[in-house]
Amino acid sequence: MIYLSYFRYLFYLRIFQMRVTLKNYLLEVLRAILVLTMLAQIGSIIAYTIQLIKVDDAVETSAEPAEQSSPMMTLSGNNTLMVLQGEELRDRAYRSTITRKISNYFSVQRMINSCFGFLVVLQLSLLFKTFPSRIFQTAKNSIRVKYLALIIFIWSITDYIIRFYPGKAIPGYLLYSSYGVNTGSPGLLASPRDINLSLLLVAGLIYLLSIVFERGTELQGEANQTI
Numbered sequence: 001m002i003y004l005s006y007f008r009y010l011f012y013l014r015i016f017q018m019r020v021t022l023k024n025y026l027l028e029v030l031r032a033i034l035v036l037t038m039l040a041q042i043g044s045i046i047a048y049t050i051q052l053i054k055v056d057d058a059v060e061t062s063a064e065p066a067e068q069s070s071p072m073m074t075l076s077g078n079n080t081l082m083v084l085q086g087e088e089l090r091d092r093a094y095r096s097t098i099t100r101k102i103s104n105y106f107s108v109q110r111m112i113n114s115c116f117g118f119l120v121v122l123q124l125s126l127l128f129k130t131f132p133s134r135i136f137q138t139a140k141n142s143i144r145v146k147y148l149a150l151i152i153f154i155w156s157i158t159d160y161i162i163r164f165y166p167g168k169a170i171p172g173y174l175l176y177s178s179y180g181v182n183t184g185s186p187g188l189l190a191s192p193r194d195i196n197l198s199l200l201l202v203a204g205l206i207y208l209l210s211i212v213f214e215r216g217t218e219l220q221g222e223a224n225q226t227i
Contacts, residue, residue, distance in 0.1 A: 034125040041118035045111055052107040072176075075099065077106040080180035082166060086173060101169045109162055116155040123148040145210035149203045156199035 071089050075082045075098075082102070088094050123144050130141060163182040167175065 031125065031128055034121055034128060037121045038118055038125065041114050041121065044114040045118070048107050048111040048114065052104060052111070073098070075102045077102075078109050078180070080106075080163075080166070081178065082170070082175065082181060083177045084170065084174045085176040086171075088174065098170060098174070102166060105162075105165050105169065112158060112162065113155075116151060116158070119151045120148060120155075123151065139214075142210055142213040145206060145213050149207035149210060152199055152206065153203040156196045156203065159199075160195040 071087050072083065072085045073089055073095060075084070084098065089098075126144055127141060127148075130138065160182065163180065166178070166181045
């Protein structure tokens with residue numbers, strides 16, 4: 001019986017060690033994924049910055065003479081589609097100006113998304129650092145979760161506001177129709193992009209989670225004082 005109990009103890013100990021090892025391995029994998037994601041976001045920010053600087057040359061070289069006779073043009077990118085119509089578009093310089101403005105808009109939009117994505121992943125990586133320990137409901141983690149909710153909330157508002165730019169940068173009489181743009185101008189065949197309710201919902205849920213973290217921190221502090 002003693003030997004059986006001993007082997008049973010070794011068996012359960014081995015199972016426990018395997019679970020702990022697997023848990024630590026998964027956490028290391030998740031950390032590595034978060035680090036790679038942050039590096040990718042930094043690379044995207046740099047790439048979009050360079051693209052924003054060089055967009056003037058790209059626009060000038062991409063214009064084809066055969067297209068300049070058309071009074072219509074289409075601009076698309078980032079789930080956005082704009083159809084422009086006007087006699088002014090027959091002028092190559094005018095078309096290039098409009099294209100340059102919208103190309104800058106797309107680059108800035110991607111840059112903003114990459115910046116907010118980096119901030120979100122950064123807060124997640126800081127949270128994951130405390131997961132191996134038994135006590136992760138700390139004051140710092142509560143603040144980090146609140147920061148995460150605030151970042152996502154600001155992201156959704158910024159994404160909504162920036163989509164008014166194309167309607168302001170392009171004269172209203174040129175904008176025939178649009179999708180994914182907040183024009184705010186009457187008489188246009190526009191499909192405005194409403195505020196991202198999914199991001200707002202996620203921000204709200206994360207904020208509620210931060211309250212739970214904060215309450216857990218208070219209870220942990222009371223328990224420590226009792227001990």
